[in-house]
Amino acid sequence: MASSDALPGPRRPRPLSPHLSVYRLTMTMAMSIVHRITGAALYVGVLLLAWFLIAASADAATFAVFSGFIQSFIGRLVLFGFTWALFHHLIGGIRHIVWDSGYGLDAPLRDQMAWATLIGGFALTIVVWGVGYAVR
């Protein structure tokens, strides 16, 4: 660095810190961000699980309030979102574990795994909701 600064002629521009806005969004980056967002959403969503357990541990009337909410349109929407976040995050998490073991970091596989996370997350959500409606 120092030697190039000493050269005659126009100064080279100083190196910029890597910053999000300078880079083209790639599939792996997008899925990395979605992994974080789904993690944060699940963090809040666990409140729903706590509510369910507390309601079930209390009496039937308390439980009815919970099931009333979960069967409402908003309740279903929230639960659908939670299901998707959980599956997407699950597959994304498996991807991380595969990476940790040293596989799947090369260009084609990396992108294929990112797409598989996206598609797999939606597919599992739809399958599970289909099963959910079929069995009830």
Added chain:
Amino acid sequence: MAEHPSDLRTPLGRVRFLGAARTGTTDAWFVHVTSIALIPLTVGFVWLILDLLRKDYNGVRAELARPIPAILLLAFVLAGIVHMELGMRSIIVDYINGQSRAWALAANTLFAALLALACVYATLRIAFT
């Protein structure tokens, strides 16, 4: 960095060779360990919820009073909440600085601990009453 106006080193120079900040690597590692446990636990959890969907209050209570569903639930709740507490810690450290970081980290731990207590207490109460 403003606390050291007399320090002529660059920010990079100050932190070089100090290693990862505190327990950063241990936390990151444990997020991954808990995530391995969460793979089967999540599948079991979703399975359990699908089973509970078609049950009413009494059916849900009866199902959760059985050992396997109760233990599965406890394991999912404990692994999940430890995992999410550590995961949120790295999000906080990435985006929040200074004094508010300390408050955010404390709030995160308290929230996770209360949530874990509530879930474990409720599950045990269903199982044993």
